[in-house]
Structure formats: structure tokens, C-alpha cells
Amino acid sequence: MIPEKEIRTALDAAYPNAEPPLALWDRIRETVPVARPARRGLPRLAVALIWMLAVLTGTAAAASTPQVQALIDKFFARTGIKLVEHTPERLLQELHAKEASGQPITTTSGETIDPTRIRELAHPAFKLPTYVPADVTGPYAHVESIQSTTISMFAWSAAVGPGWKLVAVSMHTRVHTPGTETGTSGPVQDVRDVKVNGIEGTAFLDKQGWQLTWVMDGHQYRVMVMGYPLEEALKIAESMK
Amino acid sequence: MEDLWLVYRCRQGDPEAFAQLYQRYARKVYRTALQLVHRKDLAEDITQEAFMTAFQEIHRLRTPAAFRTWLYRILVSRATRLLRQEGGARRPLSLESLPDPVAAGQADLAEAAADLDQLAELREAIDGLDEDLRLTVLLHYYTGLPVSEVAAALAVPPGTVKSRLFTARRRLAEALAAGTGRTALRKELSV
Numbered sequence: 001m002i003p004e005k006e007i008r009t010a011l012d013a014a015y016p017n018a019e020p021p022l023a024l025w026d027r028i029r030e031t032v033p034v035a036r037p038a039r040r041g042l043p044r045l046a047v048a049l050i051w052m053l054a055v056l057t058g059t060a061a062a063a064s065t066p067q068v069q070a071l072i073d074k075f076f077a078r079t080g081i082k083l084v085e086h087t088p089e090r091l092l093q094e095l096h097a098k099e100a101s102g103q104p105i106t107t108t109s110g111e112t113i114d115p116t117r118i119r120e121l122a123h124p125a126f127k128l129p130t131y132v133p134a135d136v137t138g139p140y141a142h143v144e145s146i147q148s149t150t151i152s153m154f155a156w157s158a159a160v161g162p163g164w165k166l167v168a169v170s171m172h173t174r175v176h177t178p179g180t181e182t183g184t185s186g187p188v189q190d191v192r193d194v195k196v197n198g199i200e201g202t203a204f205l206d207k208q209g210w211q212l213t214w215v216m217d218g219h220q221y222r223v224m225v226m227g228y229p230l231e232e233a234l235k236i237a238e239s240m241k
Numbered sequence: 242m243e244d245l246w247l248v249y250r251c252r253q254g255d256p257e258a259f260a261q262l263y264q265r266y267a268r269k270v271y272r273t274a275l276q277l278v279h280r281k282d283l284a285e286d287i288t289q290e291a292f293m294t295a296f297q298e299i300h301r302l303r304t305p306a307a308f309r310t311w312l313y314r315i316l317v318s319r320a321t322r323l324l325r326q327e328g329g330a331r332r333p334l335s336l337e338s339l340p341d342p343v344a345a346g347q348a349d350l351a352e353a354a355a356d357l358d359q360l361a362e363l364r365e366a367i368d369g370l371d372e373d374l375r376l377t378v379l380l381h382y383y384t385g386l387p388v389s390e391v392a393a394a395l396a397v398p399p400g401t402v403k404s405r406l407f408t409a410r411r412r413l414a415e416a417l418a419a420g421t422g423r424t425a426l427r428k429e430l431s432v
Contacts, residue, residue: 002363002413004382010363011276011383018281020271020288025263028292032259033299 194234203230248305259296270316273384277320287323291316313394366416370409377405
């Protein structure tokens, strides 16, 4: 038997400097279907942080990626919500800077946490796509992530801190009623029936802000709207299309 | 940025996402194609076709996170078809495909020549494998796909991939022991 290492070495040694010609991309690019350009962001959310995350409760996110994707596709199709354009560096820089400062960190909900916990709290987020538009200059931004965890959401709320407003879309495989909500958001303070884009759902208020929830096909979707009154939160949710 | 997200953005029509996916995989796809056909012009054609097909059909990809596997599946399909069109005959390994020992910093040229000889012998033995074994070896050992992804790319069960890898290594050992790998290329090198 030939050792695997020798096979790899023999293969790696071949064509060590071969590069696809630059003209190749030019030819391919001409055929790329870009008829519908990505949106540059939603003006009415210019002071909002949009963060789209999908949570498969109790399931490893990596193993569930196709399911998450399929369900989010469905959710977007039903609600008309679409993605905005973004880049990831800004929030990462914010988070790293706060971690490096060594000073206590305050989340959007006013909770103070030890900066040494940032790495632990943010860990899932570092591996996942979360984006801020490059052209944002103020303290607020649009952010989207199609996959994350409630822990990483908490970390992001620490990254932005008080004064930021956060809109997040999440998806859960198990339906949580407001009364059973757990985690870092504290007890439910208020519950309302809501209708967004013609779909009836429930809104509840906790320490993080309002969470608008809809149940579709056994999955619960949420739009978390931090820092906004409910009426404004509903307008934001309706404008996300 | 994960493939999943780039694929999502591609579906939204974001040209930058297409460019990023291309930049991520172009070199490896091209080199894999080159390993398969040993001809630059064919490798270019295969790479171009693979990316064009992948991008044009990206909305049909059921599991966006599996873009890489899908891309290599298309690559294998195109390469196999092109090889058939070329009459099924693979060009022999070219001198160009081998590393330059001087450029690689090997001071002892005699030792370098011996290493080169061994590499060439093994490479030739790999090229002498049956097509299904060679594809499996390339995708796993060169491209770096795990067994599960090789299986998906070749549309065979993972057990078949493992079996092929085992068989390939055994046959390579037999070929080297028999010296059947030492053919024209070795003669060319010794001139």
C-alpha cells in the first residue's frame, strides 16, 4: 500500500504554479445572472440595526444549514422580507475593540457583562455571516445574518451597546410562547396580537425589546426589534419587504 | 464568509458574490482539471464550463452550503465528457507539471533528481489508474474533499469511495513494485 502522504505529495507537486488565466473570469462574468441587483439597504431603517438570524433550537447550526436555508427561503417568500447588503467587518471590529478594552460592556438592554466573556458569547457569530453595509457612517447600521444563535445575538447586542437599535429575524424549530421564553431576555413584560403583511402573529416585550413572532408550518419566526415602541416595530417589520 | 451566504447573495443577483465564489475556488478547480486532462486548453474549458453552469443554475442548488461539492460534481461531469470527446486518451504527464528542484531550493541535485524520479513514477502510476479510481484519488487526495463530498460529487455511496481509495493505493503499490510506472517520462528525464 502506498502511504496517503506520498500520494498527496506526488499530486501536489504537479502543476505547482498553474493559475487560471485572468481572461477566464472575464468570460465567466459575462454569463453571470445579475439581472436583479442586491438592494443597498432600506432607507426607513437607516437608524436600525437589522440582524437576521436563524436558530434551530437544540440543534447544531452547522448540521442544520440546509434546513435553515430552506425554511428561511420559505419565510421570506411568505412575508416578502428581503435581504439588504452588508459587510461583516464593522461589527467584528466593534466587538474586538470592546473585548480589548478590558472594560465592562453594556448590552443594548442595559445589562453589564465581563469583557472576557465576549469571546465565549460571540463564538458562534464569528463563524457565521453577519453584515453591516460599508456605507454606514453613523452608530446605527443594517445587519443581517441568516444563521446564528441567541447567544451570539446577545454578544452582538453587547457589541453595539446602548443607543443602538436592533432588528433581528430568527427562526426556531420549536414554538415558544411568550410565557415560556427563556435565555438572557428576562421575563415577558407584555404580549399583543399583531398582524404584519397580512399574517397574524404575536408580539411580546422583554428586556431586549419587542419580539414579533409568527408560526408557520410548525416553526416559529421572530423579528426582534430592540429599542423601538411596538407601533414602530410593526412598521419596520412591514417595511422589510 | 461562508459559501451558504455567498450562494444566497448570488441568488439575489449580487455580482460581487459570484466573484468571491470564483476567487475562492477557481485555482483549485483549474488545477484539478489540469490534473485530470494534463492540457491547459482543456482545463480552461472545463473550468469555464463548470463555473458557468454552477452560476447559471445556482438557484437550483438545493443545499447552498454544499456549493463546493456541487461545483466539483459539475467539474467531473464536464471533464469526463471532454475526455470522451477527445477519444478517451489522456495525454501523458508533461515535464511542465513537475516541480523544478532548483527553484524549489534543493541544493543536492542528485537527490533532487531521485526525488523527482520517484514523484514522476508515482504520478504516472496514478494516471494509469482506471478512470473511476483516478477521479476518486484526485478529489480526495488532491482537492481535499472528505469522503462524503467525494461520494456526492461522484454520485456513489461513501463506502464505494473508501473501497476505491483502498483499491487505488493497492494498485499504485503494485504498479510501483512492478516498475510499470517507469516509462517514457522517466526516459525523457534521464536524457
